[in-house]
Amino acid sequence: MATEQIYKQFTSRTLLNFFEVAALTDGETNESVAAVCKIAAKDPAIVGVSVRPAFVRFIRQELVKSAPEVAGIKVCAAVNFPEGTGTPDTVSLEAVGALKDGADEIxxxxxxxxxxxxxxxxxxxxxxxVSEVKKVVGPKTLKVVLSGGELQGGDIISRAAVAALEGGADFLQTSSGLGATHATMFTVHLISIALREYMVRENERIRVEGINREGAAVRCIGIKIEVGDVHMAETADFLMQMIFENGPRSIVRDKFRVGGGFNLLKELRDCYESWDSVGVSPDTSP
Known part of the structure; x- marks a missing residue:
């Protein structure tokens, strides 16, 4: 019979599979980013690390020489950070530079x-x-950070989500990880509704416009829940909400990510690595 320890180990392993660690503070250095990347790349490797564009070249061209395992994780460049007030032209140029340096996602x-x-x-x-940045990102993944904790009211959160989808977002992200408020279940609920309704409208548009060529379909769009440095138990609650809101088929890397800080990553790693199978017998009950 499964024990509490087994459930915790399973939960930590599941969350690690969808986890992206953020290293976005103003105080980040090559050394601090390297430390985050090395833990991120440990087996089982997480999805990737989110950094400012200035660190992309360091990770892809220098760090991989001393820590080749880092090549196996995605590097996501955070543009228009931390204020969000850049023009489409300046943000697009920022994204172009990050992509040239080796960023996998924006x-x-x-x-x-x-x-x-x-x-x-x-x-x-x-x-x-979003539309201008998506032009330069092309087939690579563009996550749009909605800063749900800063938006004043549910209607504004919903309308921001819809606008991002109409601009071409590949992922809707709840928050930046830098504000006082990270993801909330209310924000995840509103984003999930906005995404479902958008998918329905797009499928109907394809049908009405007669876009019936083979393979025509709405693009794959995901949700990233940025939780900051909460603990594993709270993070698992968001995983369960994602399944409840969007169904079990949404729990794949193309449709679901969990973002968090270095402390949460260490907690997930510690829980996973604390597993000890000694003395555990298989359940032979009928």
């Missing part, structure tokens, strides 16, 4: 302040920003 912060000040104008700015 994480783009919206102008949440403008969204709070003037929702209609904020929506237009989100659509334009």
């Amino acid at each position: 994480e783009c912060l919206i102008d949440w302040r403008r969204m709070n000040e003037n929702v209609a104008d904020g929506e237009s700015r989100i659509r334009l920003l």
